[in-house]
Amino acid sequence: MxxxxxxxxxxxxxxxxxxxxxxxxxxxxxxxxxxxxxxxxxxxxxxxxxxxxxxxxxxxxxxxxxxxxxxxxxxxxxxxxxxxxxxxxxxxxxxxxxxxxxxxxxxxxxxxxxxxxxxxxxxxxxxxxxxxxxxxxxxxxxxxxxxxxxxxxxxxxxxxxxxxxxxxxxxxxxxxxxxxxxxxxxxxxxxxxxxxxxxxxxxxxxxxxxxxxxxxxxxxxxxxxxxxxxKADQYVELVKNDTYFGGTPKIDKFIFKVTNTETELSELAKGDLDVVELTSTKAEDFKTLKDAGIIIEEKPSANYQFMTMNSNREFFKDKKVRQAITYAINRKGIVDSLLTDHGQVVNTPISLAGWAYPQSGLNSYDYSADKAKQLLKEAGWNDNNGVLEKDGKKFVVDLMVPTGNKVREQSAPIIQQNLKDVGITVNISTMDVASAMAKTKGEGDYDMGVLGFTLEVDPGDADRYWSSKIANGSQFNFSNFINTQSDELIEKGATTIDRNDRKEIYAKWGQILNEEAPYVFLYSQNxxxxxxxxxxxxxxxxxxxxxxxxxxxxxx
Missing domain, CATH: 3.90.76.10 (Dipeptide-binding Protein; Domain 1)
Incomplete structure (x- = not known):
């Protein structure tokens, strides 16, 4: 979810x-x-x-x-x-x-x-x-x-x-x-x-x-x-509307069938289902379906996963720390291993499936433990037997992981190990989505969290990044991100009509989010x-x- x-x-x-x-x-x-x-x-x-x-x-x-x-x-x-x-x-x-x-x-x-x-x-x-x-x-x-x-x-x-x-x-x-x-x-x-x-x-x-x-x-x-x-937990049945203004549908009946994800592929191969939105990216599953004559299509998604860092915590107030953590996580490795290349690394919160994602000007934050260590040192964190310390405080944080998304859950121990490699100790806390949501509200009662989002239809609706959302108790400015220039660009983008002008505005806005790194933008599964x-x-x-x-x- x-x-x-x-x-x-x-x-x-x-x-x-x-x-x-x-x-x-x-x-x-x-x-x-x-x-x-x-x-x-x-x-x-x-x-x-x-x-x-x-x-x-x-x-x-x-x-x-x-x-x-x-x-x-x-x-x-x-x-x-x-x-x-x-x-x-x-x-x-x-x-x-x-x-x-x-x-x-x-x-x-x-x-x-x-x-x-x-x-x-x-x-x-x-x-x-x-x-x-x-x-x-x-x-x-x-x-x-x-x-x-x-x-x-x-x-x-x-x-x-x-x-x-x-x-x-x-x-x-x-x-x-x-x-x-x-x-x-x-x-x-x-x-x-x-x-x-x-x-x-x-x-x-x-x-x-x-x-x-x-x-x-x-x-x-x-x-x-x-x-x-x-019938709840079973199906929804619909029949064609003969007077539909777009033309009478050629399919007489449409059934949403609640299906176990463990059996949906076999049901599709047997002809008991006609359409499945795949969550599996296993090569053997793709082969089984193709051998059965099933047609598979793949497109960019509007969904993406990210790791938020609560900037109200002293650990994350320094931009260099947030950037270092982004360098420290092998995001391409997550895509390759967990999505088997059926996804893309994301570097700013604009939909890859839309028209506004910047084509240039973004730091790709390619995986580099050395770069991460350098930035952490510049931010005043020193190695003490494999654990970073600053002013006598160890860099030990909790990472909340909402259940219900297998790839997200599987990415958590990878993130944990990647950050351990640069001296940050991460304790994983799993919880249901509602509990995780409650922890992000207002100023937020958490350190870090791996979360998911569906990106806006139009970037002009990205109001969760408004600084004022924190004061209003919004649960969607997860990181408590405050940036006046970002606010100004969101406002300008929403009140500008010409799309070419808007693309330039959102390119600048995307670069700010990329530079400030309030989140580690992880990946978007296709x-x-x-x-x-x-x-x-x-x-x-x-x-x-x-x-x-x-x-x-x-x-x-």
Missing amino acids: LYRKNKILAGILISLLSLSLLTGCGSTTAEIPTTATNQSSSEGAVLRYSVPSSPKGLFSPLLSNTTYDNNVNSLVYSPLVLLDENNDYKPGLAEKYTFSDDNLTLTFNLRKDIKWHDGEEFTADDVAFTFTSIADPKYTGSRFNEISKIVGAQDYHDGKADSISGIKVIDKNTISFTYTKVYAPALSNFSQRGIIPKHIWSKVSIAEWDKQSDLLNKPIGTGPFKLTDF AIHAHNPKLQGYKYSAYSVFPDIQNWTISK
Whole structure:
């Protein structure tokens, strides 16, 4: 399980549209091209998709907080815009969007004649209801940050206003959102949140939404599939939506099957499963699947693992110490031995699968115990029979390791030995994810921790690095990183429209994080999917799990 900031806990992650379209003066309008077809499906076609853990049953895009619930929601509900496998926008519930001259107002023109799964008409009132609900003071979910920069959203959230003045329903097929200042990730946010039906959820108090098991287990959306059955710890069954606006799906039934990771590969090889997101990188497993005719695809992932160092501890206040620890850990060795080269070393917290990762200017911190020892000595740490000491204090620290990720767990003793080689004694403490999460909150009650994160859809949302997040008690500024220049660049990146300019800003920001080394950025394991050759048209990306699913086909 990966740590996510509140808005990322939602799981389904989607990349930002090339906002370079918005440069220059005047209103900017973009038509979203359509490639959907309306061919009939093969009768009786069933797709079985393996998941290692059961959804919780929070089948609402405003409440779900696991990947498994989010995957179901992405088939049931539709957002205003979609992404294809190349992270380009496709039509969702909106067929066109327009930015105002000052880039503060974003207007969506919605498709006409869309129906909810129960036959009711979809309108702009549903969109307004969805995003207003996220700001409601009684809302129990974690999505408010997505719309907090809309005019009036904060006042409504604080109970100081009866509505959000920045959300305007122009007519039943048109809605606009006005921001307090230019906000480049706006489209990104709208692409990751499905719209819920007002005619159903307005009848229930928002404070009670998460307790409505009848409504949650029988969700009504506008997506390509309808949920028909959910058995916790067993499966989720969905059937095609014949009136889906993107075209009737060619697969009649989609089943998420909860599968033991020890048996999923054999089930895939036998044809009892059709898609498996591989966690194994063993050569023998790859060979077995390929011998069975299984198709394996591998792409960069938005996920990465890192080791945080609590800068409130005296050990880690000196940048040279943090840099030394980065040099001391054989990150490439971890990738080679534990991922068998199915991953990449990461040197700054920007997604390798996105558009903003710097192509140059980063220190690669190639493994060097000698370089690490030199920096530690410069920082005043001296060797005393194999253990570093400074001012009479030995360099002995705890490393917390959350359970649930095998590669992460296996990397801990490697890190322990690497640091022992340069004179740092590390005691490993394993714990569940919730306990580790609690220790990172606020100023943090820990020394070091090996953690995971799903990187933002857009770097402009990297607000966990804001210095102010510490004072606000955020659990996501893990290292208690404080840097004014970093804050300024995050703000500039989020309020700059042209993507080329933004890439330069994030290159500078990435270099600061790389130089300051608040974390040891460890590795990003590739996203590896294996699927039945009978499944045709199958696609995925780091930010889109089921792109163009209405066009997938599978032989019976």
